[in-house]
Amino acid sequence: MSYANNTTSSNTLHIINKSPTDHQLYQRCFNALMAGDAILFIESAVLVCVDREFTAATTDNISYFLLEADIQARGLKQHSDHQFHVINDDGFVDLCCQYKKTISWF
Amino acid sequence: MSYANNTTSSNTLHIINKSPTDHQLYQRCFNALMAGDAILFIESAVLVCVDREFTAATTDNISYFLLEADIQARGLKQHSDHQFHVINDDGFVDLCCQYKKTISWF
Amino acid sequence: MPTNNDQSVLLIISNPPFYSASNRETLDIGLAFSAFDIPVSILFIDDGILQIKSDLNSEQLAQKNLINTFKALEMYDIQDCYVINKDLERFNLSTNALAIKCKTLDKDAIAQFIQAFKTVINL
């Protein structure tokens, strides 16, 4: 998978930790996306994978990641579909290294 | 004006203090409205009077109040139109007495 | 719904689990009020419904899972817990997936429901 290689991207990793009910925060994050960027959903943001009202960003070529500890805590392990890559804490660190910078949307 | 009389209403005064950009909070408040209820917008919520994206509740017969100190602090004094009654802190206390209970949406 | 609305209290929980201290602290209000014989009801709304999913598991997080505390509600005579049908649909849940027994309300019934209480606390 793209996130497993070690070349550094010139793109940005966006980290978001609020429930998708915070529409404005999500819109703000989506407005900041370049093709090739990634979004890591952590903490309450992992609810994106079961929220039927969540609509993904319209920007092309965005990778979506979910933090494993957070989906497990919320009983969502079986719900995350192919749209989302599930990563653990080590994967979180790897992503931060692979992308040129991170922006936290909190 | 209706809020100036001293009879106690059996209705509720809803107090909201967040910017109207918090759509879900506003929707939650709007879902709790009965005909005859009032909403008092305080703190960042007074931005409703200049936010072109704000759409009022669809419930009938709702009174809208703005807290004077907050619109003044934000330079909005001239913007509040006839849809909103402007009250000071004494008016806030009066409203709490006139309505049977208050619910804070924060 | 309170039959005697003289002292009845409604607690509204709208935050998701593991979000902040507010859900725990709201629950603690419920337990304390019950001890004073104040009739307490709880309304789980929006993300709040996720707080009582029976499959929450905070082992990997350094956080307490509140689910057992919520289960204690019945012992404390807080038997009136409510969820909204629209929230069940939104998260594809049935009331069987919840750790405590809840009655369901339609979204359009929320306003009428809330009207019956003397005090509403919404942290």
Place this chain on the structure above:
Amino acid sequence: MPTNNDQSVLLIISNPPFYSASNRETLDIGLAFSAFDIPVSILFIDDGILQIKSDLNSEQLAQKNLINTFKALEMYDIQDCYVINKDLERFNLSTNALAIKCKTLDKDAIAQFIQAFKTVINL
């Protein structure tokens, strides 16, 4: 926009005035970073644009009006402040109504703009 993006920092302000300590504390980061010769830009977005309205007046509130501190930005060599056209429209503002000189960006240009910075801080 930073010409040398090696150490450039973008601060994003999205909260309205008088909301919390975050706008003040974001500004303080800008002043401190400037003192270390780190090039700092500030993007006011969503309700954040209201923080720099020139007609803010906190006399009736027990709160400091940050406007003079924001005006000090230019002395600190933070001359790159940006607002979004859509936010100006939303609140029916022109850049003349703002206490500090701002450049304007279209919403569609935000992503490209952000890309140039080494670090983005968003409190």
Place this chain on the structure above:
Amino acid sequence: MIFSLLIYTSKSNSQAEQTALRFTRSLLAKGHSIHRIFFYGDSVHTASNLKVTMRDEQDLTAQWLALSTQHQLDLVVCIAAAVKRGVIDESEAKRHQKPGANLQHGFSLSGLGQLADAAIHCDRMITFAN
């Protein structure tokens, strides 16, 4: 009328406590009374006596105290919320073997029963939160 206030702020420098203070002054001036003001959640920090007020900011703790002295307000801080956040009196400091106490004189630590009592003995309970 008899009011009780529940203060539940989570961001420092939010307006919520300032609004509550103005509301309190106004209701007392109008002849109403306050049964109790209950500080819960992160609002317990209001009762810390180690905060330093910057020259350009207001000292909310001092303003509550001044009002309390003038009108004999009952300023109660939830003990469970306070102790876990590090706002403790001498007795809690001793019980938990902490190096000091920081509860401002004029505030008292007590349980949620005091909030229940406040709810029962008032006509209106108003929440100020954020």
Place this chain on the structure above:
Amino acid sequence: MIFSLLIYTSKSNSQAEQTALRFTRSLLAKGHSIHRIFFYGDSVHTASNLKVTMRDEQDLTAQWLALSTQHQLDLVVCIAAAVKRGVIDESEAKRHQKPGANLQHGFSLSGLGQLADAAIHCDRMITFAN
């Protein structure tokens, strides 16, 4: 790679600091290093030594300290943010004539210059906030 962390939480018991702790453990285990962890805003309360951890909760302050001891982490608390929120060391207590100090040994108070330095001397600055 060299990381710096900016911690800016505003709600107690939010997950943000727990996530930051797990992230820190993971990056250290993977051989990366941390230049500095900077506590700003309401996160300064993490450095209070008066907090009492309930039996069913985790002591985040102790966990930061344990990590810090093992890996010589530089745990810096913003002095301006801390002093106004009532987290002070002996020197600030004396300067502002406060009755005591409550800064946990292992954390140090310093200015925002330390955050600027942290931003300059790292490859990645990650914000954990809420």
